[in-house]
Every structure is written in C-alpha cells, then in structure tokens.
Amino acid sequence: MAEKTAVVEIVPYDPQWKTAFEQIKEMIVCYIGDVIIGVEHVGSTSVEGLSAKPIIDLDVVMDSYDKLPIIVQRLEEQGYEHQGSLGIEGREAFRRKFQDEHMKYHLYVCPKDGKGYLEHIAFRDYLRKNETARNEYQKLKIRLAEQHRFDVDRYCDNKTAFITKILKETN
Template sequence: MDVKMKGTVRVVPYDYEWKNEFLKIKAMIVDCAGDLIVGVEHVGSTAVEGLASKPIIDIDVVIDSYDVFPAVKDRLSKIGFEHEGNLGVEGREAFKRTFVDDFMPYHMYVCPKEGKGHLEHIAFRDYLRDHPEAVKAYGELKVRLAEQFRTDITSYVNAKHEFVQSILRNVNKK
C-alpha cells in the first residue's frame, strides 16, 4: 500500500455493539441509495465476532457494476460524502464523511460485486468467521503490531499484509 495514513493505532477487544453500529450506518446508506445498490456488507475485523480490532467499522456498499457508480457517487455526495478515489486498491472506491454524525468511526467503500477488493473482503471475513484458531492468531498479531507501531499506521497495515495474504491463498486453494 502506497498511501501514507495518519493516526494512532489502537486495537481493542471485540465489542458486540459493533454489529448494531453497522446496522445503523447500513440503514442510512440504504435510505440514500438502496435502489441503486446490491447490498451493504459489514467487512473487516469488526465484522468477526471475538476478533480484536481498531474500533472502526469497514463497510462495502456493493454495486452491480461500475455503470451505476456515478449515480451512487452523486447520491452519497448529496448526503455529505466525498469520493476519495480507490486509495491504491483496485476495485474499491473510498468515501469519507464530511459531516458529524452519531455513528462510531467507519470506512466506507463502494465496490462492484465481482470486484477483487469486495471479493477479498468477503473471503477474508468469512474464513475468519469459520476458523476460530485464525481469529485468535490474527487478534494476537494485531495487538502485538499495534504496540510495536503505535504511531505508524502504515507500518501496522503493512505488517499485517502477509497474514491476510496467507488466508486469501488458503481460500483460493478451495
């Protein structure tokens, strides 16, 4: 990943409230663009029960294809979201909120349903949900890396990369 990110790395124990937070954010997205999208998926570590995580919800807003992306982008901009491009990840378009809301922090991506970014998010999430030993190992790795790279989120993300890739290689063998 080439994008330099800022901030302190903070990994906390799993919180059951994350599911409810996702559902609130999903409702806002569906209300805004539900007729244009295929679905809204809770991805990332907060979507895996029992997994320690940075307390930030990751959301994939799934579209049928890039044909509908301009309309989705327009709808999201009307409720205060700014398109940031793909941030170096093919097949995923990042959006940031430009307003204060009552939700916990979240990252939102618009992804085509057959896009590599979305398919990898789902494959990784589902693998972890089905493999408690991987959840334990990944959680321990994240806690250790958060301590090691407390003020360097880019190094934290890069250090997790091999673990994530090993899971995706496992999934792709099946």
C-alpha cells in the same frame, strides 16, 4: 485524502459493533438502496470475538461501475466526498465531510465481482469459521499495534503476509 488513524488502538471485540453497522447500513440504504445490491460488514469488527480498531468497515456492493456516477452524486448530496480507489483495485472510498451520530466508519463502494470486495468477504468468512486463524490474527494485530502505535501504514503493511496466506487458503 482518507482520514488517517493517528494512533493504532486495538480493543476487545464489542457486540455493539453489529448494531453500529446496522445503523450505518440503514442510513446508506436510504440514500442509495435502489441502485445497489447490498451492504456488507467487513473488516475485523465484523468477526465476532476478534479484537479490532473500533472502526466499522462497510462494503457497498454495486452491480457494476455503471452505477458509480449515480452513487457518487447521491452520496455527495448527503455530505460524502468521493476519494477514488486510494490505490486499491475494485474499491471506491468515501469520506463523510462532517461528523455524524455514528461511530467512526470507513465506507467503500465495490462492484460485486471486484477483487477488493471478494477478498474482504473471503477473509472475513474464513476468520469467522476458523478460531485458530482468528486467534493468530488477533495476536498479530495486538503485537503490531504495540510496535507501530503511531504508524498505521507500517501496522497495515506488516499484516499483509498473514492476510495473503489466508486468502491463498480460501481459493
């Protein structure tokens, strides 16, 4: 099972998140670069100026699910556990079995045409371009983190309406 966030903590944007992403990406590409299309920085840490939980989210993009068995095998050889979709269509989660030198991160493998991946990119790109939406989302995240500090599920659930509204605007 994915490691649950014990305490929801939102911190100001840190420019080092870009560097942390690049370091993790480089490591992942060494393991599976020849069987993937790319690695995308998604989630709030990928949006400059947006406060976030200090956890890097990475979407590893594969051409199709045909590539998943080799990806699972190679990542398992490197100390990752395949956790399945965790209830999210078009996304396969992986958890590092041991602490590495990188800051905390979530690793997902997605097909290039998968709903989860396409929504991550659309939401990220919208927030990067729209300062008003970015500020509104930041205020919501801070408020929800205060209200649901010890309940990450409620924190996430209460962001859904905002995210859905933005995704409708991206279509």
